Amino acid sequence: MATPLALFSLTLAASALAQDSAPEISLDTLRTVTETLSSDAYEGRAPTTPGEELTVSLIAERFEQAGLQPGNDGGWYQDVPLVEITADPDTAAFGYTAGDATTALSYGDEAVFWTKRIVPSVDVENAELVFVGYGINAPERGWNDYEGIDMTGRIAVILVNDPDFAEGGDEGLFDGRAMTYYGRWTYKYEEAARQGAAGAIIVHDTAPAAYGWSVVESSWTGPQLDMDAADNHMDRVPIEGWVTNDVAHGMLAAAGQDLDVLSDAARQPGFTAVPLGITASAHLDNAIRRQASRNVIGVLPGSARPDEYVIYTAHWDHLGRCTPDETGDDICNGALDNATGTAGLIALAEAHAAAGPAERSLIFLAVTAEESGLLGSAYYAANPVFPAAQTVGGVNMDGLNIIGPSRNVVVVGYGKSELEAYLDRAAASQGRRVEPEPSPERGSFFRSDHFSLARVGVPMLYADSGEDLVEGGAEAGRAAVEDYIAAHYHAPSDEYDPDWDWSGAVLDLGLYYAIGRELADSEDWPNWNPDAEFRAARDASRAEAGDE
Structure with missing residues (x-):
């Protein structure tokens, strides 16, 4: 029997034979760009900080060196108007009152809360708490957790994920264990606002959230960014936030309720919201700063159909300075997330430019x-430099494989688009199999930038190395993934390691290169599959473009 390393050598050989026209993916680019972007000098690459200036300048410089042209009317950048709101932790207050007893919650340790309203201060006083289950209003699925309840002046207490999570399996009203958009925290706050609530508080639970409380604390404290808006986001609820599971148990117990019992009830069709008969109050003082951030865009113009586009995306930003670890390190460097993906974007730009123009234009978009x-x-x-209707499709990268080659490739959002056929062909050339993601309950499809383009109809592929490693198998791959999520995700310890094994990343980038090149040299217009939620948007945009 061949050894794991011998199997990997055979895989590389097969890949080389199948893709002998593909330029080499630069290992030096992957290493040096990742190490530079995740160095302390870049201070965690938070938007609108000096770290952004260093980051976008480096990306534009590397794009130019690769041979790309500026992608936005002769410039490398697209301004993104943002507003930064920073809650004062010393004056932030949230507490609930049951009878004569008021319980104040510790900001950061027990509750994290903020406002999306662009205002210097927010006060919510004596608002009744209402347990609204999963906070979902989905008429197409016959489900409305807000049925019959007026949320005006009330605070919604909401469970994370969606009703099928605890059941497991692959089928159900909310697609089994695969998280739907209704399970995302973004949706829950949006729906609470549509219901007219005074606040929306999600109950944290590690398994259905897919991350621990430390991620909540590091991600939602300190400066918070949002899109700037002329109406100052006054359509959002005044207070959004999270509480720990222990706090939620205590809060509901003070109301004479049991969180576990209500949670079980919330998973059943026909659940109705439960007013808790206790109130909560909150106060925030905010510092407000308006400043544009930047996307970086490079283009390799097409030789035959330059007004048709294939797009690669990766986000360059990370958290900047965050909650210090036990050593006092307060820089969330974001080496894996997503300095590696940004380095991969640059490496693909180099490879495509070295191969020369394809028939269609290739877009390389590093987003903030x-x-x-x-x-x-x-x-x-919402403001495409290259029209969505003329964008054929694309590939998104959010964290490359630095743990060694895998025998499989996983698709996040498996079964949604016709791009999977292109991945199947590319993976077969490497002797690898294509599979659904192993943990769809994490909602990864809604957590990276391909989702933004999908919502306007552009078919996007988000694929990654699977956990079945050539050396160590699925057990080793799963252990590495779980260790990263538990110990390094959104933490100061996500730092560059010179001993990383980049061979898996090189294989994956070979797939992304092959898919992009095939799309760019073809006349194909792949679509979302008929049952995908983005199919209607794609059909409409292509119809407007005159496609029959």
């Missing part, structure tokens, strides 16, 4: 503020 809610890609989708 992904960590703040996909803001850079959402702005691009």
Whole structure:
């Protein structure tokens, strides 16, 4: 039997034979760009900081060196208008009152809360708490957690994820264990606002959230970015936030309720919201700063159909300075997330430019503020430099494989688009199999920048190395993924390691190169599959473009 390393050598050989026209993916680019972007000098690459200036300048410089042209009317940048709101932790207050007893919650340790309203201060006083289950209003699925309840002046207490999570399996009203958009925290706050609530508080639970409380604390304290708005986002609820599971148990117990019992009830069709008969009050003082961030755009113009586009995306930003670890390190460097993806974007630009123009134009888009809610890609989708109707499709990269080659490739959002056929062909050339993601309950499809483009109809592929490693198998791959999520995700310890194994990343980038090149040299217009939620948007945009 061949050894794991021998199997990898055979895989590389097969890949080389199948893609002998593909330029080499530069290992030096992957290493040096990742190491530079994740160095302390870049201070965690938070948008609108000096770290941004260093980051976008480096990306534009590397794009130019690769042979790309500036992608936005002769310039490398697309301005993204953002507003930064920073809650004062010393005056932030949230507490609930049951009878004569008021319980104040510790900001950061027990509750994290903020406002999206662009105002210097927010007060919510004596607002009744209402348990609204999963906070979902989905008429197409016959489900409305807000049925019959007036949320005006009330605060919604909401469970994370969606009703099928605890059941497991692959089928159900909310697609089994695969998280739907209704399970995302972004949706829950949006729906609470549509219901007229005075606040929306999500109950944290590690498994359905897919991350621990430390991620909540590091991600939602300190400066918070959002898209700037002429109406100052006054359509949002005054207070948004999270509480720990222990706090939620205590809060509901003070109301004479049991969180576990209500959670079980919330998973059943026909659940109705439960007014808790206790109130909560909150106060925030905010510092407000308006400043544009930037997407970086490079283009390799097409030789035959330059007004048709294939796009690669990756986000360049991370959290900047965050909650210090036990050593006092307060820089969330974001080496894996997503300095590696940005380095991969540059490496692909180099490879495509070295191969010469394809028939269609190739777009390389490094977006800002992904960590703040996909803001850079959402702005691009709403204000596209290259029309969505003329964008054939694309590939998104959010963290490359630095743990060694895998026998499989996983698709996040498996079964949604016709781009998977292109991946199948490319993976077969490497002797690898294509599979659904192993943990769809994490909602990864809604957590990276391909989602912004998908929402306007552009078919996007988000694929990655699977966990079945050539050396160590699925057990080793799963252990590495779980260790990263538990110990390094959105933490200061996500730092560059010179001992990383880049061979898996090189293989994956070979796939992305092959898919992009095939699309760019073809006349194909792949679509979302008929049952995908983005199919209607694609059909409409292509119809407007005159496609029959």
